[in-house]
Amino acid sequence: MGRKRNYQIYLTANIVTSFAGGVLGLSISFLSNKKAVD
Amino acid sequence: MGLLLLAQSIVAYYAGRFSDIFGRKILLILEGYSHAIVVLLFLFLIETWQLYVLQIIIGVLAGLEASAGMSFLGDITRKQTRGRDIGKYFMIVGIISSLTMMIGGYIVVAVGIKFIFIAMAVANIISSSLLLKIKENKLFFTANKALK
Numbered sequence: 001m002g003r004k005r006n007y008q009i010y011l012t013a014n015i016v017t018s019f020a021g022g023v024l025g026l027s028i029s030f031l032s033n034k035k036a037v038d
Numbered sequence: 039m040g041l042l043l044l045a046q047s048i049v050a051y052y053a054g055r056f057s058d059i060f061g062r063k064i065l066l067i068l069e070g071y072s073h074a075i076v077v078l079l080f081l082f083l084i085e086t087w088q089l090y091v092l093q094i095i096i097g098v099l100a101g102l103e104a105s106a107g108m109s110f111l112g113d114i115t116r117k118q119t120r121g122r123d124i125g126k127y128f129m130i131v132g133i134i135s136s137l138t139m140m141i142g143g144y145i146v147v148a149v150g151i152k153f154i155f156i157a158m159a160v161a162n163i164i165s166s167s168l169l170l171k172i173k174e175n176k177l178f179f180t181a182n183k184a185l186k
Binding site for chain 2: 022
């Protein structure tokens with residue numbers, strides 16, 4: 001029971017970050033390229 | 039990216055050892071809150087070297103998350119269904135990440151790059167706060183600590 005609960009919490013927590021995570025990767029790449037050009 | 043991967047790879051081993059002694063929960067929570075701070079620091083970048091430093095720090099945090107997270111998934115899944123449960127976890131998280139990455143360009147144009155970094159910091163804070171609810175078997179890690 002405890003394992004299942006922990007699994008659900010961990011999955012939910014990572015779903016929250018994965019929403020922003022995909023866009024963040026792009027943003028960091030964009031920023032890196034911009035700085036490299038500058 | 040090379041710096042990030044190098045830092046991630048070196049830290050992964052030590053993070054794994056550390057998580058065996060002190061538990062996965064504390065590492066995952068520290069990683070989440072630290073990630074929120076680091077992401078916000080991207081908003082204040084001036085020099086190129088600062089970008090490299092932040093990439094290395096993100097690599098360190100990714101190394102922490104990789105080892106502690108994978109070990110934690112092993113801890114909280116049953117041997118009989120471990121493959122299925124871990125596969126399900128990576129499928130759900132991966133699909134959401136890839137979908138947001140696909141429409142990421144539009145989102146960045148629509149809301150601006152600053153908003154993305156702030157949203158990521160908020161997401162990390164929410165996520166780490168959720169992890170506070172995890173109940174970890176402290177006895178196991180105390181025993182490991184005694185063995186060291």
